Amino acid sequence: MPGPINPARIDFVTLRLFCAVVQTGSITKGAQECHLAVSAASRRLSDFEAATGTKLLERSSQGIAPTPAGNVAMQHAMRLFHGFEQLGSELEDYSRGVRGHVRLWANMSALTEFLPTALSTFLTRNPDIRVEVEEQLSGDIVRAVVDGLADIGVFAENTPTSGLTVTPFQTDELVVLCPAKHPLARRKRVDFRACLAHDFVGLNRGSSLLELTSRASEQVGLPMRLRVQVRSFDAMCHMVAANLGIGIAPLAACRSQIGELNLKVVRLNDAWAVRRLLLASKPAAELAPAAALLLDHLRSAYPKEPDWPPAEKPRESA
Structure with missing residues (x-):
């Protein structure tokens, strides 16, 4: 039974090649995109499969297709590339004097109704913090916070939030x-x-x-x-x-x-x-100072005595 994967045996060139091959369905085209010789590309892919201990690619006359394990590897590779891009972006911010970077994912309702004013106030008070905002569906927002792709999520209630710190935001x-x-x-x-x-x-x-x-x-x-x-x-x-x-x-x-x-x-x-819109994040101890500051600001925007649950409404006869 294969043991844990040794990270030293997998580099970003190999991961980029693997993604290119899956996306193009061809080792030749994938190698061209990565500026590698086909023989070198084939050797890297074989070494990648050997390092993972499982078959990642199906080779046929129709081309190359990922196995179920290959699809999992593809998802993780794309997540690593996304994280690497964020690393570069955030380090560039620090080099330009920006002292914090927060990734905020929110659903359409929160973005159009409540966040513009709250973010405007926060960024006016904290001009050295950059907030990267992305609109997504509620379920995707929670998964992004769990996976570390987002620091803070704003989404509609009744979305499973296992393992996250959740507080009310607005109604x-x-x-x-x-x-x-x-x-x-x-x-x-x-x-x-x-x-x-x-x-x-x-x-x-x-x-x-x-x-x-x-x-x-x-x-x-x-x-x-x-x-x-x-x-x-x-x-x-x-x-x-x-x-x-x-x-x-x-x-x-x-x-x-x-x-x-x-x-x-x-x-x-x-x-x-x-309905309630909720805020979610990892536990406070795991948040960067800039993210913790924004989370506190958004929490303070929640009404002190919200009408929740809503009062009984008068009904109109049919």
């Missing part, structure tokens, strides 16, 4: 957006069940909001008819304005589009329409 309200002439436009409040009689414009698969509304439709036993799926709230508003369906979106994230596109807002009676 947002989800509302129904519809065209001015839509049948729901005359209502001030509505049950989500009643919305399911209409076509929807939704976010793409994997978004926490789509998962939330899909789960709500399953709970009432009615299908959610997704006519169009988009990647942003801005695109959702334009599709709703074009009468392609109604949308469920955070009120604050779409406020500027509502008047511009003549959309109507209908509040939802359902308790899940008011």
Whole structure:
């Protein structure tokens, strides 16, 4: 049985070659991308497989394809390259006088509603800290914090967060957006069940909001008819304005589009329409000083007495 991999037997040239071969499906093309002779490339790949103790590449007349173990190796190699790029970027920051670098991943709702103001205040007070912000889906954000690709994550509740320190950040309200002439436009409040009689414009698969509304439709036993799926709230508003369906979106994230596109807002009676956004990080002892400083700043932005759970809302008769 092979023992642990000896890191001294694997270098970045070999890892880069391995990734190039997998991506091109050819040892020859991979070697060309890495400026290596084909014979030298083949020897490196054989040594790489010997070092790991398992077969990483399948060779056939159709080309080269990764084995299941090769796919795992590819994922880890890409993660190492990403970390190496971050190392170079952060060291360059220090050489230019920047004394801290924080990687913040957040979902679309947090980025559009709450983070711009919070980050503006933080960076004004701490001009020697650089914050790298990336928009991702809630599940991907948590995995990035666990894997060390992000220092801090902001995401919607009901996302598994094993092993992370989690605190509340903000609350947002989800509302129904519809065209001015839509049948729901005359209502001030509505049950989500009643919305399911209409076509929807939704976010793409994997978004926490789509998962939330899909789960709500399953709970009432009615299908959610997704006519169009988009990647942003801005695109959702334009599709709703074009009468392609109604949308469920955070009120604050779409406020500027509502008047511009003549959309109507209908509040939802359902308790899940008011949801928490959460902050996650590794334990405080594992955070760099700049990341700990930003985390404290974001925590201080949370309302002292948030309306959570939400107060019972008046219901509108059908």
